[in-house]
Amino acid sequence: MLRFEEAQQIVNNELEKTVIDRFPDELYEPVRYILSIGGKRLRPALVLMACSIFNDAVHKAIKPALAIEFFHNFTLLHDDIMDNSNIRRGHATVHRKWDHNTAILSGDVMSILSYKILSESEDPCLKDLQLLFNLTALQVCEGQQYDMNFESRMDVTVGEYLKMTELKTAVLIAASLKMGAISGGADILDAELLYEFGLNLGIAFQIRDDYLDVFGDPERFGKKIGNDIVANKKTFLLVKALELSDGELKSRLTDILGQEKIRPETKVREVKKIYQQLDIDSISAEAASAYYDKAIQYLERVHVDAHRKKPLASFAQELMNRDK
Amino acid sequence: MLRFEEAQQIVNNELEKTVIDRFPDELYEPVRYILSIGGKRLRPALVLMACSIFNDAVHKAIKPALAIEFFHNFTLLHDDIMDNSNIRRGHATVHRKWDHNTAILSGDVMSILSYKILSESEDPCLKDLQLLFNLTALQVCEGQQYDMNFESRMDVTVGEYLKMTELKTAVLIAASLKMGAISGGADILDAELLYEFGLNLGIAFQIRDDYLDVFGDPERFGKKIGNDIVANKKTFLLVKALELSDGELKSRLTDILGQEKIRPETKVREVKKIYQQLDIDSISAEAASAYYDKAIQYLERVHVDAHRKKPLASFAQELMNRDK
Numbered sequence: 136m137l138r139f140e141e142a143q144q145i146v147n148n149e150l151e152k153t154v155i156d157r158f159p160d161e162l163y164e165p166v167r168y169i170l171s172i173g174g175k176r177l178r179p180a181l182v183l184m185a186c187s188i189f190n191d192a193v194h195k196a197i198k199p200a201l202a203i204e205f206f207h208n209f210t211l212l213h214d215d216i217m218d219n220s221n222i223r224r225g226h227a228t229v230h231r232k233w234d235h236n237t238a239i240l241s242g243d244v245m246s247i248l249s250y251k252i253l254s255e256s257e258d259p260c261l262k263d264l265q266l267l268f269n270l271t272a273l274q275v276c277e278g279q280q281y282d283m284n285f286e287s288r289m290d291v292t293v294g295e296y297l298k299m300t301e302l303k304t305a306v307l308i309a310a311s312l313k314m315g316a317i318s319g320g321a322d323i324l325d326a327e328l329l330y331e332f333g334l335n336l337g338i339a340f341q342i343r344d345d346y347l348d349v350f351g352d353p354e355r356f357g358k359k360i361g362n363d364i365v366a367n368k369k370t371f372l373l374v375k376a377l378e379l380s381d382g383e384l385k386s387r388l389t390d391i392l393g394q395e396k397i398r399p400e401t402k403v404r405e406v407k408k409i410y411q412q413l414d415i416d417s418i419s420a421e422a423a424s425a426y427y428d429k430a431i432q433y434l435e436r437v438h439v440d441a442h443r444k445k446p447l448a449s450f451a452q453e454l455m456n457r458d459k
Numbered sequence: 460m461l462r463f464e465e466a467q468q469i470v471n472n473e474l475e476k477t478v479i480d481r482f483p484d485e486l487y488e489p490v491r492y493i494l495s496i497g498g499k500r501l502r503p504a505l506v507l508m509a510c511s512i513f514n515d516a517v518h519k520a521i522k523p524a525l526a527i528e529f530f531h532n533f534t535l536l537h538d539d540i541m542d543n544s545n546i547r548r549g550h551a552t553v554h555r556k557w558d559h560n561t562a563i564l565s566g567d568v569m570s571i572l573s574y575k576i577l578s579e580s581e582d583p584c585l586k587d588l589q590l591l592f593n594l595t596a597l598q599v600c601e602g603q604q605y606d607m608n609f610e611s612r613m614d615v616t617v618g619e620y621l622k623m624t625e626l627k628t629a630v631l632i633a634a635s636l637k638m639g640a641i642s643g644g645a646d647i648l649d650a651e652l653l654y655e656f657g658l659n660l661g662i663a664f665q666i667r668d669d670y671l672d673v674f675g676d677p678e679r680f681g682k683k684i685g686n687d688i689v690a691n692k693k694t695f696l697l698v699k700a701l702e703l704s705d706g707e708l709k710s711r712l713t714d715i716l717g718q719e720k721i722r723p724e725t726k727v728r729e730v731k732k733i734y735q736q737l738d739i740d741s742i743s744a745e746a747a748s749a750y751y752d753k754a755i756q757y758l759e760r761v762h763v764d765a766h767r768k769k770p771l772a773s774f775a776q777e778l779m780n781r782d783k
Contacts, residue, residue, distance in 0.1 A: 216559075236540075236541045239537055251597070254586070280564055
């Protein structure tokens with residue numbers, strides 16, 4: 136089986152070999168750019184790792200892995216326009232480096248490339264892979280739409296947050312694992328168990344991400360603490376705080392969130408204080424742990440020797456212990 | 460075989476039956492909207508007509524036809540953002556009726572739906588259909604990029620114009636016919652002949668479109684004459700005029716095109732006058748005719764009885780004789 140770093144290395148080698156020899160450059164240069172500025176290759180690495188649990192011939196899963204990475208990067212190009220983000224992976228976003236139209240059209244072509252790459256797989260189960268890929272792609276768009284809908288709402292429930300996170304983030308991680316399992320020849324039950332492992336791990340991952348934005352070590356986190364607070368982003372922490380607070384505390388929280396001219400540092404400090412009063416830090420950590428535990432239970436039920444599942448278990452653990 | 464109007468009717472019935480029962484509405488309402496405000500259903504109708512040449516069981520081609528229509532409408536959503544267009548099919552464009560982000564994300568989901576619909580085809584040649592669909596989709600994006608590149612250039616050659624038009628417009632018409640042929644069980648040669656028929660017809664169609672924008676009857680054309688001239692769009696007429704003119708006439712033409720404050724009516728009148736001096740009207744009509752004739756020659760070579768090809772031949776003729 137493959138460890139994460141091995142899988143990541145294979146993905147990076149394959150991406151380097153993937154020459155996009157089409158024209159015009161104005162269309163394809165941004166595609167090459169977004170692929171060249173790094174990224175953890177988490178999703179395609181998971182495709183290969185899942186395959187390797189069942190089958191040492193991991194090359195069978197290369198096409199699905201690359202398709203997933205192209206699809207993920209397509210969503211980044213368009214999400215960055217929609218979220219008006221300037222920086223991605225420490226570099227200028229495509230719509231900043233070029234312009235909006237370039238980011239739209241290069242994103243489109245990247246999405247088409249993801250389908251093209253997947254269709255090049257010679258897997259006898261290609262139809263199943265495509266079925267899952269199509270559904271997942273729709274769900275990711277739906278998640279992004281829910282996330283945008285939440286921007287103007289202050290009454291988002293924890294249930295709604297979890298549904299959004301499942302769609303926007305977790306299903307692609309889950310589908311990566313299931314596609315890898317299918318490519319590796321897993322039976323349908325094991326493929327489904329890995330899907331559920333990924334779904335729960337994905338939610339745990341996002342809650343942890345939300346947590347680190349506020350309670351991470353700024354030195355290690357590598358970016359400014361409190362970005363989500365400044366943007367009134369409906370994170371697990373904020374949604375939970377709005378749910379748990381009442382009376383004077385709730386008024387104070389909504390008042391701070393409503394102040395347009397408040398200094399960012401003040402806003403972060405005040406909201407963090409309220410989070411601490413409400414125990415949001417430990418509640419979030421516990422919620423992430425609960426999803427992580429659930430994920431591991433699904434992994435344990437997969438019908439292969441425990442040692443073959445070891446790399447995925449270690450990866451999940453590292454993902455939860457990360458502080459950046 | 461199917462006449463165009465019959466094929467169009469089947470497409471419209473199928474589109475009405477296509478209920479998109481997914482959420483959230485903010486994402487899918489624009490998809491329902493763009494499909495509901497009409498359109499000639501030219502491409503999906505051609506899929507069915509091409510199938511019907513070889514096979515009376517035209518239901519075999521329904522999924523490819525719908526996939527093509529969804530894909531075409533996805534490109535409209537994004538093109539309208541990029542071209543900053545306010546009106547589509549007599550109604551507000553999606554990014555005007557909603558906003559840019561909505562048009563981006565709904566376009567994305569519509570592109571994914573097109574792949575999903577195609578993958579639902581049970582055609583034994585599905586892999587061939589997908590191969591053609593993927594390549595065509597890339598080409599359409601490439602054509603749009605060339606068209607955008609041309610905006611800032613005054614030295615676009617006729618050859619470049621034809622290449623752009625082939626990619627942006629003609630390949631999707633060609634692929635529609637070829638996909639229909641494949642679904643109808645045509646052999647590879649006949650499928651390819653229909654592709655070439657569509658490719659040449661598509662170029663003829665676009666040159667005719669460019670011609671009507673300037674020399675169409677405003678009463679019958681249904682929209683304002685000279686939109687392309689006002690926008691300095693690199694049409695066949697303009698590119699040809701820049702190629703054929705020299706000396707004082709060329710200076711006059713480039714001078715008019717360069718004037719940012721010129722009144723639109725003046726600009727249209729002056730450019731039209733230069734076109735007439737250069738015989739651009741008859742040159743364009745002849746170029747469209749030449750591509751049309753070439754298209755018909757490909758159609759004639761298709762190995763089925765002449766009477767089965769009649770509806771496609773009549774359709775092509777009507778397309779060229781249209782004055783709107």
